[in-house]
Amino acid sequence: MTPPAIVILGAGALATARRVQACYPDARVHGLQGRVEADVAYAELAAHLRDLYARGTPIVALCAAGIVIRCVAPLLANKGVEPPVLAVAEDGSAVVPLLGGLAGVNVMAREIAAALEVAPAITTSGELRFGTCVLNPPEGYALASLTQGKRFVSDLLAGESTRIEGDAPWLDDAQLPRASEARLAIRVTPKAWDGGANELVIHPRSVVAAVSGDSKPIAGQVHAALQAHDLAPLSLAALLAPVARMGDGALVEAADTLGVPLRFVEAGTDGITRAAHHDDTITTSTARRLLEAAMRVPYATLQDDAHEDIALALSRTPIDPDTVGQRRGSLTVLGLGPGSAELMVPAARTALGEATDILGYETYVKMAGPFRADQQVHGTDNREEMQRARHAFELASAGRAVVVVSSGDPGVFAMAAAVLEALDASGDARWGAVELNIVPGVSAAMATAAQAGAPLGHDFCMLSLSDNLKPWSIIETRLRHAAQADLVMAFYNPISRARPWQLDKALDIVREYRAPATRVVLGRDIGRAGASLRSTTLGELRSDDVDMRTMVILGSSTTRGFARGAQGEWVYTPRWYPQGATEA
Structure with missing residues (x-):
């Protein structure tokens, strides 16, 4: 599971947030900028929650449930893909699952509630009756039909019994009403669902499809191969291809269409981790060699001339894609x-x-x-x-x-x-x-300019005064041309203990072309703790005013400044330029 974002508004919730964080070591606490020091800072709650939700990040918000609901409400659309969202009281006295019933929100609610030593406020009927969400199989399994699943659970809640066909160890401890001759059946199988109304079908992701040829469309070919062997598309765990095609956009598109990860292998090479418990395979044509290299198991070949560029490997248990081939880095x-x-x-x-x-x-x-x-x-x-x-x-x-x-x-x-x-x-x-x-x-130049106003409002250039990677003669030439062209100049790496004289030399060159009253902005550590901003003039500027962490913005002949109360002055360069002017 993706680590949750634990979102707080103030310091009063931090202690509880850290207790929740202990349940999920990889989770980070997100705190409102300026109110609380947390692992991650955010500027505005609603926008931050919507961004997390849109990216599928589980959310544990330590605030009122109504606040969370109003923040994410504009994004609510598909229950089947929403991440878990929970509201937790700041003092840890209540844990309320709000969204993500099919993504394990009630499981998270129980985990967090246990850590906080309170009872979770679970209201889902199926969870309360059976002790688990039947429609939320564990990772490595996929529900064939959510619509049919809802009907199935409704029948169970109405008093029907069920039987389980296939391997479903996560249901061993569920309080399901069971009967060996029950009309309803939970079937765990890679075979395609036939639409039977009395079945809840769950597909183990236990098939790998290897692609060896260039036939298009790839996704269509894979679907056809699965259909030829009566296998459900949701049983597909990964798409496998030769390492030589790692940059092939058609493969990326196919994997996205199929909704599976893309993995690569060099046929006949060693060093690829074997997927566990593979005992039956369906392969065709030369794509079999990819499966052999990736999974190293015996193969039973079936004739399938219609899909000769596709080979399928089938396991009795779900396949971890990370055990098959290599990701594209x-x-x-x-x-x-x-x-x-x-x-x-x-x-x-x-x-x-x-x-x-x-x-x-x-x-x-x-x-x-x-x-x-x-x-x-x-x-x-x-x-x-x-x-x-x-x-x-x-x-x-x-x-x-x-x-x-x-x-x-x-x-x-x-x-x-x-x-x-x-x-x-x-x-x-x-x-x-x-x-x-x-x-x-x-960039540092843009951040400093924004603090000062708009000194880069017209044509400008950025120059590094460091001669570590280029000769000083090149820097001098560029300085002269930029000064003569009346460009605003942003100086990076202006001075250091190892380079104490370059800034003074640069200023001497610029002063040949610019008036002493030319506006200069000095921004030190802008965007960091202890930031300072100062405006001065070219005539007043001295190298002692600058260090390696200072951004120097030297204005053009049109750059100007005006007072902004007790906060110094605004500095800007107008977007227009005097008619007929050719140089400073």
Whole structure:
């Protein structure tokens, strides 16, 4: 199960939230920004709850049930796919399951209530009568029809008995009314349901489909092969394909259509974990070799000329997809923004939550946390960019979900360029098959500009004054051209103990083209604790005013400022430019 988000509004609920968190070690406590220090900060409750709900994250909200219902109500549509949602009293005196009856919300309610030593407020009739939700089989099983399931449970509640056909160990302790000759039957089978009204059919996900050819549509071919052997589509556990096709978009589309994970294997290779308890298989054509490589079991081949590119393997028990072949690895390069949690884009949060491995400069990795116990953190020195990029690809090519973190935006003097350079130079087909994504972030220049007003409101450029990776002569040339072109300039890496003179030299160059009254904005640690913002002029600016953690925005000839009360001044660069002006 996905770890739940434990959402609180204030410090009064924190102690109870930590007790709930003890039930789910990988869960994190989400606290309202400015009111409580928690694992994750959020800015607005309704938007945050809706975002969690839309992503399928279980929610344990320590607040009134009515608040939670009103927040997520606009998203309520399909009972079959909603995540568990619970309301818990701040003092832990009540646990109320609200949504997600088919996703185990009542199980969670019992677990949390036991930890808080209270009785859960369960109102579901079937759960109260039978002690379990018959329509919520465990992971690895799928209900054939929710509509039929509701009718079936209604009949049981009305006094009917049932019998169980097949292996359903999770129902051994259920208080179901049973009779060997009962009209109603719970059938656990990979075979397709025939629509019988007296059956509750549950499919074990016990079939793997291997695809060896390029015939299209793939999903249609798999469906046809399943139908030929009277197997239910919901019994499919995974789609298997050759490693050489790892980047094939048609396979991704097919897996999405079929609703199963996609796995890859190199036929005839060793080192693939065997799926347990496979004793019967249905295979066709050359796709059989993929199954043999992935599962290493004896095969009984059935003639099926119509679907020669598809092979099916059938197990008596559910198959864990992670025991069959390898995932397609992913590598996401993301920006954390300037440092504050509310300025991190949602896509970056999602990637961090889904990652198996997080790499980056140690300072930035700490900013991205906290992380779950099952996530591997690889913090390194700030000067090890290429080694970090190569390490990330090695992890991702082995099927891991890897995130490389940068501060600000990953494409602005950060890790995105290093990752692409490593890929470009590698020539490694395994690296090329990795799913690569770059998620933008709020850069230091943008964050500082927003605090100051709009100094980047017209044409601007960003320049790094560090000569560690480029010669100072190039920096001087660019400074002169940018100053002569009257561009607003944002200086990254302006000064350090190892580079004490570059900023003064840069200012001397700019002063040849800009008036002393030119507006300058200095933003230090914007978005982090202890942030400071100051505006000054080019004539007044001294290198002692700046350190490595300062963003320097040097205005153009049109940049101006005006007072904003006791808070200093607003600085902005108008979007228009004087007619006929060619230089400062």
